[in-house]
Amino acid sequence: MEYSPTAKELSHFPFLKKAQDHARGRFTSLDSLLKDKKGAALIERALERVQESITPKKTFAPEVTGTPEEEIGAYAFARVIVSCVSDRQLIDRLTRYEAERAYYFLVKEEDWNQNYRQEDGEYSRLCIALAEELGIRITQDRMPLVDYVELVAPLHEDRFHLVNRKLEGGLVTIRKDERYELVRERIRLLLRRDLPHKVPAALCEQLSPRVAQLKKAYQEQMLQQFGAIEESAFPPCMQVLITALTAGTNLTHAGRFSLTTFLHTIGLDVNGIAELYARSPDFDPEKTMYQVEHITGRGGSGTEYTAPACAAMRTTGLCVHRDPLCEKVAHPLSYYKAKKRDLLKKGPKKTDEKKEGKPPAPPT
Numbered sequence: 001m002e003y004s005p006t007a008k009e010l011s012h013f014p015f016l017k018k019a020q021d022h023a024r025g026r027f028t029s030l031d032s033l034l035k036d037k038k039g040a041a042l043i044e045r046a047l048e049r050v051q052e053s054i055t056p057k058k059t060f061a062p063e064v065t066g067t068p069e070e071e072i073g074a075y076a077f078a079r080v081i082v083s084c085v086s087d088r089q090l091i092d093r094l095t096r097y098e099a100e101r102a103y104y105f106l107v108k109e110e111d112w113n114q115n116y117r118q119e120d121g122e123y124s125r126l127c128i129a130l131a132e133e134l135g136i137r138i139t140q141d142r143m144p145l146v147d148y149v150e151l152v153a154p155l156h157e158d159r160f161h162l163v164n165r166k167l168e169g170g171l172v173t174i175r176k177d178e179r180y181e182l183v184r185e186r187i188r189l190l191l192r193r194d195l196p197h198k199v200p201a202a203l204c205e206q207l208s209p210r211v212a213q214l215k216k217a218y219q220e221q222m223l224q225q226f227g228a229i230e231e232s233a234f235p236p237c238m239q240v241l242i243t244a245l246t247a248g249t250n251l252t253h254a255g256r257f258s259l260t261t262f263l264h265t266i267g268l269d270v271n272g273i274a275e276l277y278a279r280s281p282d283f284d285p286e287k288t289m290y291q292v293e294h295i296t297g298r299g300g301s302g303t304e305y306t307a308p309a310c311a312a313m314r315t316t317g318l319c320v321h322r323d324p325l326c327e328k329v330a331h332p333l334s335y336y337k338a339k340k341r342d343l344l345k346k347g348p349k350k351t352d353e354k355k356e357g358k359p360p361a362p363p364t
């Protein structure tokens with residue numbers, strides 16, 4: 001099915017090759033663009049886009065503010081900016097934001113434009129055409145098993161598990177609303193796959209004052225989100241790793257990596273993390289500091305690693321002692337946030353167990 005979107009529609013799905021081709025001819029070279037007002041405005045719009053991606057409550061404006069070409073250009077610049085920052089979590093936030101934004105327009109446009117539907121009222125042309133552009137095959141109510149399995153791997157809801165699906169002739173049955181969700185997941189996967197871009201150092205240098213402001217806002221946002229460290233809200237997997245460390249068990253590389261990135265993201269500083277590792281029987285201060293600084297982005301590479309999601313934790317055998325809350329989350333950090341919220345709702349504790357920048361106490 002040939003998908004021939006208008007320029008406005010392309011600005012809703014700026015990651016499509018058709019959108020990139022459309023915008024390419026309308027801008028001058030990158031060098032001259034960055035020197036004129038148009039370029040400065042595009043960077044501002046791109047920064048706003050990244051800023052929106054780290055805002056907890058996202059809302060999407062039904063009408064884009066600039067021209068379709070500016071919107072597509074801002075999308076591309078936003079990806080350049082997060083590549084310069086080189087923080088996995090920020091990259092994840094932006095890709096999730098872009099996928100959510102496309103999902104919003106997809107559902108909205110299908111609701112608006114009845115012409116996209118055939119007489120049975122169910123056949124959704126835009127969704128199917130978009131899916132085709134993105135390299136997956138979705139029909140009215142089913143999709144090939146091989147495409148389905150790849151898409152649902154990071155999704156944790158029971159309804160996506162294959163045991164809960166009807167499978168016939170290599171095709172998995174899906175509902176109409178799930179089609180939109182699967183296309184959204186495909187967009188997220190594709191956009192995440194080719195980030196970070198290799199951006200020339202000179203370009204990152206040119207953007208650095210604005211990038212520094214963004215980094216600061218992002219760190220403030222993270223601190224607001226996670227607040228003071230609350231160990232009773234740690235997910236079971238992290239509690240087990242800390243217990244093992246305290247009991248003198250050497251952690252595997254994956255275990256150290258997961259625990260370090262988790263503690264770093266929720267606000268424990270490098271010294272606090274190293275102090276925790278001092279309980280390990282093979283504690284080597286220099287080696288530990290090197291590893292911790294490397295993982296937390298202070299060791300020269302500038303890359304901050306993010307704690308693995310539950311799916312990755314399962315693969316490395318680190319997802320253990322799951323509890324009912326685990327069924328509702330896809331990431332140990334989401335578990336932590338949700339549990340912390342629950343604890344807050346239940347009211348303050350009699351003793352102040354909150355710690356700022358201090359390692360968790362050994363379990364008793």
Ligand code: SF4
Binds near residue numbers: 237319326327
């Ligand atoms: S489901 Fe996620 S949060 Fe729960 S134990 Fe497994 S990895 Fe940890």
